[in-house]
Amino acid sequence: xxxxxxxxxxxxxxxxxxxxxxxxxxxxxxxxxxxxxxxxxxxxxxxxxxxxxxxxxxxxxxxxxxxxxxxxxxxxxxxxxxxxxxxxxxxxxxxxxxxxxxxxxxxxxxxxxxxxxxxxxxxxxxxxxxxxxxxxxxxxxxxxxxxxxxxxxxxxxxxxxxxxxxxxxxxxxxxxxxxxxxxxxxxxxxxxxxxxxxxxxxxxxxxxxxxxxxxxxxxxxxxxxxxxxxxxxxxxxxxxxxxxxxxxxxxxxxxxxxxxxxxxxxxxxxxxxxxxxxxxxxxxxxx
Amino acid sequence: xxxxxxxxxxxxxxxxxxxxxxxxxxxxxxxxxxxxxxxxxxxxxxxxxxxxxxxxxxxxxxxxxxxxxxxxxxxxxxxxxxxxxxxxxxxxxxxxxxxxxxxxxxxxxxxxxxxxxxxxxxxxxxxxxxxxxxxxxxxxxxxxxxxxxxxxxxxxxxxxxxxxxxxxxxxxxxxxxxxxxxxxxxxxxxxxxxxxxxxxxxxxxxxxxxxxxxxxxxxxxxxxxxxxxxxxxxxxxxxxxxxxxxxxxxxxxxxxxxxxxxxxxxxxxxxxxxxxxxxxxxxxxxxxxxxxxxxxxxxxxxxxxxxxxxxxxxxxxxxxxxxxxxxxxxxxxxxxxxxxxxxxxxxxxxxxxxxxxxxxxxxxxxxxxxxxxxxxxxxxxxxxxxxxxxxxxxxxxxxxxxxxxxxxxxxxxxxxxxxxxxxxxxxxxxxxxxxxxxxxxxxxxxxxxxxxxxxxxxxxxxxxxxxxxxxxxxxxxxxxxxxxxxxxxxxxxxxxxxxxxxxxxxxxxxxxxxxxxxxxxxxxxxxxxxxxxxxxxxxxxxxxxxxxxxxxxxxxxxxxxxxxxxxxxxxxxxxxxxxxxxxxx
Numbered sequence: 036x037x038x039x040x041x042x043x044x045x046x047x048x049x050x051x052x053x054x055x056x057x058x059x060x061x062x063x064x065x066x067x068x069x070x071x072x073x074x075x076x077x078x079x080x081x082x083x084x085x086x087x088x089x090x091x092x093x094x095x096x097x098x099x100x101x102x103x104x105x106x107x108x109x110x111x112x113x114x115x116x117x118x119x120x121x122x123x124x125x126x127x128x129x130x131x132x133x134x135x136x137x138x139x140x141x142x143x144x145x146x147x148x149x150x151x152x153x154x155x156x157x158x159x160x161x162x163x164x165x166x167x168x169x170x171x172x173x174x175x176x177x178x179x180x181x182x183x184x185x186x187x188x189x190x191x192x193x194x195x196x197x198x199x200x201x202x203x204x205x206x207x208x209x210x211x212x213x214x215x216x217x218x219x220x221x222x223x224x225x226x227x228x229x230x231x232x233x234x235x236x237x238x239x240x241x242x243x244x245x246x247x248x249x250x251x252x253x254x255x256x257x258x259x260x261x262x263x264x265x266x267x268x269x270x271x272x273x274x275x276x277x278x279x280x281x282x283x284x285x286x287x288x289x290x291x292x293x294x295x296x297x298x299x300x301x302x303x304x305x306x307x308x309x310x311x312x313x314x315x316x317x318x319x320x321x322x
Numbered sequence: 323x324x325x326x327x328x329x330x331x332x333x334x335x336x337x338x339x340x341x342x343x344x345x346x347x348x349x350x351x352x353x354x355x356x357x358x359x360x361x362x363x364x365x366x367x368x369x370x371x372x373x374x375x376x377x378x379x380x381x382x383x384x385x386x387x388x389x390x391x392x393x394x395x396x397x398x399x400x401x402x403x404x405x406x407x408x409x410x411x412x413x414x415x416x417x418x419x420x421x422x423x424x425x426x427x428x429x430x431x432x433x434x435x436x437x438x439x440x441x442x443x444x445x446x447x448x449x450x451x452x453x454x455x456x457x458x459x460x461x462x463x464x465x466x467x468x469x470x471x472x473x474x475x476x477x478x479x480x481x482x483x484x485x486x487x488x489x490x491x492x493x494x495x496x497x498x499x500x501x502x503x504x505x506x507x508x509x510x511x512x513x514x515x516x517x518x519x520x521x522x523x524x525x526x527x528x529x530x531x532x533x534x535x536x537x538x539x540x541x542x543x544x545x546x547x548x549x550x551x552x553x554x555x556x557x558x559x560x561x562x563x564x565x566x567x568x569x570x571x572x573x574x575x576x577x578x579x580x581x582x583x584x585x586x587x588x589x590x591x592x593x594x595x596x597x598x599x600x601x602x603x604x605x606x607x608x609x610x611x612x613x614x615x616x617x618x619x620x621x622x623x624x625x626x627x628x629x630x631x632x633x634x635x636x637x638x639x640x641x642x643x644x645x646x647x648x649x650x651x652x653x654x655x656x657x658x659x660x661x662x663x664x665x666x667x668x669x670x671x672x673x674x675x676x677x678x679x680x681x682x683x684x685x686x687x688x689x690x691x692x693x694x695x696x697x698x699x700x701x702x703x704x705x706x707x708x709x710x711x712x713x714x715x716x717x718x719x720x721x722x723x724x725x726x727x728x729x730x731x732x733x734x735x736x737x738x739x740x741x742x743x744x745x746x747x748x749x750x751x752x753x754x755x756x757x758x759x760x761x762x763x764x765x766x767x768x769x770x771x772x773x774x775x776x777x778x779x780x781x782x783x784x785x786x787x788x789x790x791x792x793x794x795x796x797x798x799x800x801x802x803x804x805x806x807x808x809x810x811x812x813x814x815x816x817x818x819x820x821x822x823x824x825x826x827x828x829x830x831x832x833x834x835x836x837x838x839x840x841x842x843x844x845x846x847x848x849x850x851x852x853x854x855x856x857x858x859x860x861x862x863x864x865x866x867x868x869x870x871x872x873x874x875x876x877x878x879x880x881x882x883x884x885x886x887x888x889x890x891x892x893x894x895x896x897x898x899x900x901x902x903x904x905x906x907x
Contacts, residue, residue: 038347047753047764048726048728049764049765060387077747077751078745078746078747078748078749078750078751079745080745080751081586081745082587083582093753093755094753094755094765098751099585099745099750099752100751100752100753100754101581101582101585101612101753101754101755102754102755102756102757103581103605103608103755103756104578104604104605104608104756104769106574107574107575107578107604107605109575110333110542110570110574110575110576110578110579110582111578111580111581111582111585113568113579113582114540114542114578114579114580114581114582114583114584114585114586115582115583115585115586115745116582116586116589117540117566117568117579117582117583117586118539118540118582118583118586118587118588118590119586119587119588119745119746120748121746122586122745131538137898139571139572139574139575140571140574140575142571143571143575145390145571146865157593170384198417205849263802297566298561299566301539301564302587302746303539303540303564303565303566303583303587303588303589304587304588304744304746305588306537306539306589306708306710307537307588307708308707308709308710309703309704309707309708310534310535310536310537310703310704310706310708311534311535311537311563311564313563314534314535314563314703314706315703317531317534317535317559317700317701318521318531318698318703319521319698320471321521321522321698322352322477322519322520322521322522322698
């Protein structure tokens with residue numbers, strides 16, 4: 036790993052096809068900067084991307100990467116990290132990928148506390164399929180598949196994470212570049228599953244959860260007396276329906292990541308060219 | 323073949339039937355006798371009917387038969403369920419003091435041995451050992467030296483303390499003495515022992531052991547009958563060889579975790595059964611398109627849907643061959659014996675990595691949960707070879723770069739096989755995707771690159787056809803007019819059936835096929851035979867369809883797969899071209 040890695044080294048030669056002004060540009064820039072700042076380079080980084088506008092991030096970034104099946108990015112990241120504890124794993128996807136089709140995996144990835152970063156690019160809309168309600172869409176948000184709004188409350192991803200035993204829960208905003216990068220960086224540095232929901236506005240299909248809306252309403256937890264190590268305080272922030280927050284909501288300083296609890300620390304890609312030493316013991320067991 | 327002896331213990335789920343049967347099977351194996359076991363069980367924790375059956379001989383046994391010589395019956399239903407297999411002179415050991423067994427009627431032509439199992443067990447140290455009392459009684463009936471049972475009891479209980487081992491031995495002797503003293507009867511059985519060493523294992527265990535031997539380091543799975551034993555076998559063992567097992571939240575996750583580990587460079591696998599295969603099929607195309615080596619073990623059970631989860635069937639063949647949208651290159655291996663479960667698992671890992679595609683390794687319930695004895699040499703670890711295929715490191719990666727300097731994991735090559743670089747390899751960073759892609763793995767919809775990539779992936783299959791041995795196993799009479807073809811676990815029953823047939827004057831030639839795709843070309847064998855019979859455990863004859871398909875007359879084909887529909891003028895030209903090629907030929 037060289038020390039002169041710049042964040043642009045994580046850029047691929049493919050030009051993003053995101054709409055001009057899409058929040059995903061800022062989200063990705065923050066991810067690349069956070070990776071470079073934490074001493075990673077493209078050859079020791081694995082990015083797993085979901086499906087949707089956000090899923091294209093694997094194509095626009097330069098690293099080892101897998102762009103997989105809709106909703107299954109977290110299990111893929113889990114497998115990569117278990118096989119290769121030496122590799123930095125970052126999983127990215129949208130609100131549909133993470134909280135709808137992949138919601139089941141989210142709960143269990145949080146519980147496992149594998150040492151990786153999960154960035155959800157939350158625009159509260161399905162963009163790539165041209166504007167349907169997402170699991171984080173507001174109850175009265177009118178879309179082509181919900182003309183009068185979904186008439187059901189949005190998922191509260193932070194609450195889901197907290198209830199599942201999360202050790203790191205954060206919220207950032209793609210347009211607040213420095214803060215966004217700083218928060219992602221904390222997630223990367225966290226010993227365990229670093230979960231960041233990023234408000235990443237869709238300029239084409241969501242005229243409610245806009246840049247202006249977030250700029251006007253976001254309260255930065257850094258500027259309050261919020262203590263991220265206080266779980267009860269984190270709960271209050273998470274269930275405060277009146278305020279949009281950014282910052283680290285909760286961090287368990289005592290977090291013990293999966294690989295330490297399970298003693299999984301070997302590079303599994305290295306194996307002998309015959310049966311492993313002592314394999315005959317396995318046969319003897321059947322006497 | 324020397325006389326075989328057929329024994330069973332049956333009762334309700336929760337009666338300890340499985341461990342009782344396993345102890346007896348182990349005792350026979352340790353006495354140098356061949357053993358083949360089978361289980362009748364239901365999908366429930368307690369109640370119902372369950373039985374563990376053991377067939378044994380000094381010669382190799384590789385099938386069950388419809389005969390039962392000695393039955394330990396803990397419930398009246400155990401006798402009812404086995405009436406057809408019991409015969410004149412069969413011995414039924416039961417506890418007449420057990421409330422439910424007090425009024426039990428032993429058929430007249432059979433010999434009932436009433437042993438107070440529970441009372442004798444209590445005297446030896448605890449009612450829980452009543453099944454071991456019955457095993458002691460069975461040893462006396464079968465004239466089987468009880469020291470062999472001692473040996474199996476030691477294996478089973480030694481980690482729980484010598485006291486428990488001694489109590490169990492005493493319980494066994496109590497059963498033995500009771501029969502010797504109370505029943506002045508000469509039984510016809512004489513289970514002689516030999517000096518042979520055998521190991522006793524089931525198909526799931528053989529697959530698990532094969533995986534470790536092959537260097538598999540990562541397993542993710544979700545519990546499902548009858549594949550769970552693969553996961554339980556690996557748990558606690560694979561760690562000793564630097565590996566890890568994860569119980570995933572569902573099969574969707576399991577296969578994606580396995581895929582992730584494989585992208586990380588690990589030999590990786592998952593195992594499941596039909597309902598899990600349905601879920602995993604979602605990811606199947608991604609594995610193939612991203613050219614990821616992965617072994618997916620499907621231990622088949624009776625379908626469709628939840629079907630009969632604890633019953634035998636070979637019904638998933640079409641699902642494995644054709645499952646998944648689009649056209650997905652894959653291999654399908656079907657080991658035909660428990661020993662083959664080990665070797666085909668090793669082979670599956672090598673094939674997966676050499677050709678960078680998903681490999682289905684399929685067993686079925688009857689092979690997965692039945693045990694059979696083998697010489698330990700059958701699993702000679704020195705014979706295991708690991709071939710990781712075309713992997714590049716930092717020294718040779720420069721030869722596989724694009725003009726713009728990007729690594730090409732989907733390089734167009736003559737044999738279709740492209741270089742792999744594991745994460746951490748300098749300058750190897752690349753994208754893998756379920757989208758159609760160029761040589762660097764970057765998304766493309768370019769019509770020419772699409773065709774080149776499809777052809778390249780299919781070319782790997784053609785390369786494998788040429789380079790690997792896909793032969794079936796042959797036995798029976800090579801010159802017989804009748805050809806019997808089978809696949810998967812039917813081989814053992816068929817091998818013994820051939821002997822029965824020969825006794826009755828029927829000569830048959832058998833081809834037992836462990837490769838479903840690619841598979842051996844049987845057209846000449848079929849043409850040479852007067853009668854061809856395909857044997858398989860399903861209703862529709864899915865493998866028979868393949869055999870018929872392979873001998874059909876070939877048609878000319880016009881195919882288009884660049885992402886653009888047929889156009890009228892182009893199609894007319896294609897048809898003319900095809901016809902003129904035909905004329906020239």
